[in-house]
Amino acid sequence: MNSILVVDDELSMREFLEILLTKEGYTVSFAASGGEACSILDRETFDLVITDIRMDDIDGIGILRKAKEVSPGTPVIIISAFATAETAVEAMRDGAYDYIPKPFNTAEFIKIVQDALHKKTISRDEEDHLKKGYYFGCLVGESPEMKRIYDLIRRVAKTKTNILISGESGTGKELVARAIHGESQRKDQPFVVINCGGIPETLIESELFGYKKGAFTGASADKGGLFEAGDGGTVFFDEIGELSPAIQVKLLRVIQEKTFTRIGETEERKVDVRFISATNKNLEQEVMDRGFREDLFFRLNVIEISIPPLRERKGDLPLLAHHFLVKYSRELGKDIKKVSAYAMDILSQYPFPGNVRELENIIERSVALETSNIVLPQSLTLSNFKKVRIREDRRRTDLTHEGINLPKAMADIEREYILKAMEMTYGSQKKAAELLGITYESLRHRLSKLKI
Numbered sequence: 337m338n339s340i341l342v343v344d345d346e347l348s349m350r351e352f353l354e355i356l357l358t359k360e361g362y363t364v365s366f367a368a369s370g371g372e373a374c375s376i377l378d379r380e381t382f383d384l385v386i387t388d389i390r391m392d393d394i395d396g397i398g399i400l401r402k403a404k405e406v407s408p409g410t411p412v413i414i415i416s417a418f419a420t421a422e423t424a425v426e427a428m429r430d431g432a433y434d435y436i437p438k439p440f441n442t443a444e445f446i447k448i449v450q451d452a453l454h455k456k457t458i459s460r461d462e463e464d465h466l467k468k469g470y471y472f473g474c475l476v477g478e479s480p481e482m483k484r485i486y487d488l489i490r491r492v493a494k495t496k497t498n499i500l501i502s503g504e505s506g507t508g509k510e511l512v513a514r515a516i517h518g519e520s521q522r523k524d525q526p527f528v529v530i531n532c533g534g535i536p537e538t539l540i541e542s543e544l545f546g547y548k549k550g551a552f553t554g555a556s557a558d559k560g561g562l563f564e565a566g567d568g569g570t571v572f573f574d575e576i577g578e579l580s581p582a583i584q585v586k587l588l589r590v591i592q593e594k595t596f597t598r599i600g601e602t603e604e605r606k607v608d609v610r611f612i613s614a615t616n617k618n619l620e621q622e623v624m625d626r627g628f629r630e631d632l633f634f635r636l637n638v639i640e641i642s643i644p645p646l647r648e649r650k651g652d653l654p655l656l657a658h659h660f661l662v663k664y665s666r667e668l669g670k671d672i673k674k675v676s677a678y679a680m681d682i683l684s685q686y687p688f689p690g691n692v693r694e695l696e697n698i699i700e701r702s703v704a705l706e707t708s709n710i711v712l713p714q715s716l717t718l719s720n721f722k723k724v725r726i727r728e729d730r731r732r733t734d735l736t737h738e739g740i741n742l743p744k745a746m747a748d749i750e751r752e753y754i755l756k757a758m759e760m761t762y763g764s765q766k767k768a769a770e771l772l773g774i775t776y777e778s779l780r781h782r783l784s785k786l787k788i
């Protein structure tokens with residue numbers, strides 16, 4: 337059973353937290369002052385410390401330091417009134433797990449407590465992660481979708497079958513191609529990337545097939561092409577949908593006959609390559625709509641590996657975020673160890689139109705911007721996205737004998753609904769008003785009233 341120390345000089349708050357936390361099955365101890373907390377911390381170790389920030393003798397920051405000194409692995413959650421939010425952010429810099437502004441929603445509070453206790457177990461389990469195959473080559477991910485992909489890679493790698501990898505931009509198509517190559521018997525042979533969208537039409541033929549000296553103006557010497565460079569290995573055609581019809585015919589021949597000729601030569605050359613192609617379009621649709629050759633499509637697409645967008649495998653987010661955090665902290669010489677629970681929550685609601693590449697950029701930027709040792713919401717730069725924490729449970733069960741301010745509570749709920757609607761419609765006020773069942777004018781009025 338998890339043990340929690342609650343430090344607060346207000347009796348009503350201690351009573352409230354006692355009811356709340358024991359109901360969840362935690363063992364709770366209490367300290368009514370900073371001094372008392374310090375002497376308890378000297379005697380006992382806890383799985384979690386929850387402390388108010390403002391106390392007369394030793395404040396929340398003092399408790400945090402004490403807790404970290406006696407047991408560095410114990411997470412500390414700071415509770416603060418709005419006025420002390422700045423100090424709470426400071427506390428995060430000193431290694432607090434999270435801060436919870438007062439007044440808070442009980443469901444949200446419990447979730448943070450659970451996460452904090454869970455995280456404590458996770459860091460212990462991180463090494464096991466590696467062993468369990470949550471990484472594959474350079475691929476990171478533990479969602480069922482990624483595990484299925486690892487499995488597929490393992491099964492197809494040893495064959496010579498041509499593979500088509502499909503997925504939105506930034507989902508990791510090239511990494512999957514490299515992982516297949518790395519698992520194959522060709523792994524010590526070349527892996528050649530051909531970016532079909534990036535090479536001008538006029539150059540692609542000579543790039544691919546090479547040429548004989550004098551074949552065209554500028555061909556001042558014999559030159560081998562990319563197929564020759566990839567002989568014995570794997571050739572990766574990125575953005576295969578961009579290939580012109582003329583090149584498609586020539587490529588089909590290479591795949592079928594395993595031969596090609598350099599431009600300006602007649603002699604056929606043999607080549608042994610495995611083809612992996614990637615597309616962020618629906619290639620089958622391209623066959624129907626835009627005349628991508630059907631015969632070539634079938635040749636390339638013997639096995640299809642389709643990578644789902646990141647927003648459909650949110651389970652990979654924590655591991656990926658951590659992976660990039662470690663990478664960029666090291667690269668930029670910083671000591672940032674984690675993404676705050678707040679920031680993680682925001683990331684988990686973001687749709688990631690640019691997929692893993694976008695997540696990587698977001699983390700890199702936040703590592704560069706962050707001045708504390710933890711990634712806070714302030715340093716996340718998400719395009720067109722309001723950083724709001726949406727409360728999942730809106731039953732306001734936090735009425736205590738201290739009382740609440742009903743108009744303010746109602747305004748809070750209104751605010752949450754509006755922010756949620758704006759988020760769901762990516763900021764379109766017209767659509768948000770529709771979702772909320774109010775007029776556009778009424779929404780505008782509320783937005784300005786609530787200063788959103």
Ligand SMILES: Nc1ncnc2c1ncn2[C@@H]1O[C@H](COP(=O)(O)OP(=O)(O)OP(=O)(O)O)[C@@H](O)[C@H]1O
Binds near residue numbers: 507509
């Ligand atoms: N599962 C993953 N684990 C670790 N890094 C990943 C993963 N998926 C993508 N990345 C990273 O995201 C970036 C984009 O990956 P990659 O180039 O393979 O995507 P792509 O699908 O080929 O994108 P595009 O269609 O835009 O070419 C790279 O920096 C890559 O390292």
Ligand SMILES: [Mg+2]
Binds near residue numbers: 509510574
């Ligand atoms: Mg790519």
